[in-house]
Amino acid sequence: MLPFVTILELLHIRKAPTDPSTELCLSALDMKSPEPRYGSDEQGLVWAYSFRPGEAGEPITGDEAARILSGKQGEESAFIWLHFSLSNAAAAPWMRENLALPDAYFDDLNETVGATRIEQNENTLVAVVHDILFDFTFDPSAIATLRLCIGPRFMVSARMRPLRSVDRLRSSVRSGEPFRSPADMLGVLMTDQADVLVQVIRRTTGKVDKIEDSLLANRISSNRKDLSNLRRTLVRLQRLLAPEPAALFRLLSRPPAWISGPDLQELREATEEFSTAVQDSIALTERIKILQEELYALTTEHSNRTLFVLTLVTVLALPVNLVAGLFGMNVGGIPLAENQAGFFIVVGILVTVTTFLAVRALGKWSD
Secondary structure, X not given: OOOHXXXXXXXXXXXXXXXXXXXXXXXXXXOOOOOOOOOOOOOOEEEEEEEOOOOOOEEOOHHXXXXXXXXXXXXXXXXXXXXXXXXXXXXXXXXHHHOOOOHHHXXXXXXXXXXXXXXXXXXXXXXXXXXXXXXXXXXXXXXXXXXXXXXXXXXXXXXXXXXXXXXXXXXXXXOOOOOOOHHHHXXXXXXXXXXXXXXXXXXXXXXXXXXXXXXXXXXXXXXXXXXXXXXXXXXXXXXXXXXXXXXXXXXXXXXXXXXXXXXXXXXXXXXXXXXXXXXXXXXXXHHHHHHHHHHHHHHHHHHHHHHHHHHHHHHHHHHHHHHHHHHOOOOOOXXXXXXXXXXXXXXXXXXXXXXXXXXXXXXXXXX
16 A cells, blocks of 8 residues: 555646656556455356256356356256355345346345245245354354245355355365256255254264263363353254254145156155254253253252351351450450459350351251
């Protein structure tokens, strides 16, 4: 960046004849910085692939995808996958202008977390599903919405922030895995979602095992916060992901005509796997709940013991404080003031009373 004084000098030079080097500096000052695209191109497109049956996907541009869908390239057997970033404001207008998508797909398009649904709209499927963020760190808010529109020749996906399951599907495409149809890609995406959820459950189980071991060792200093955070994360995952298998099962009961038998079978298997993962997360949540109750009981017992010790010390110190207060009043008539053994008599009385109170208190605690 040029210093402020240099900029003023260049502006002053503009009024006078300048040499080519000065004109170059002035043109550099007049250049505008490019607008941020949030990991996508100027159309909001993150990536696009074209598929032919039995072949690996080929990267294409958004304009090429629009021509394929319009039939201008004569590839009736090909289908495409377009993935958009909704953080780019140009994504939704470009999709409206160049893709023949139903209006239901654009409803609440910019919501961060929408309601889970998979419904048939004319000859397409419109889905709102959820996925964990790419950089998931067991934060309850690290879940975002993925919006899908699937037809016989295309699958359009859009998200606000990078998601892990979609990235796994892209890795499969880049590795050369062939796909039969968009419905086949949807089944693989559901399987990837189930795998990601299983990984989250596995990592959560490892954390819970460590917390349980520390509870068995009677170490309860920092476990309550960890358990609460894990439980909130799992509960949020269940609330957002649990409706997805039910929506898929309703779709499978009355599928569109363009979904073939093998694709239906793969979708059914992916749905069952996803449902099993959700059930495992529910079981893990119940385990965390039981650990929280046990931790609460241990914490309560620890607090009761501490309170008992404080109460016992207060009771045992009461006679000493009372006698010290009475004998320290500096008034006439204090008992045993003239007795040579008065101090030892008072100490003996205090020891006897304190011992009696301690025996009674310990006896009640043991009962």
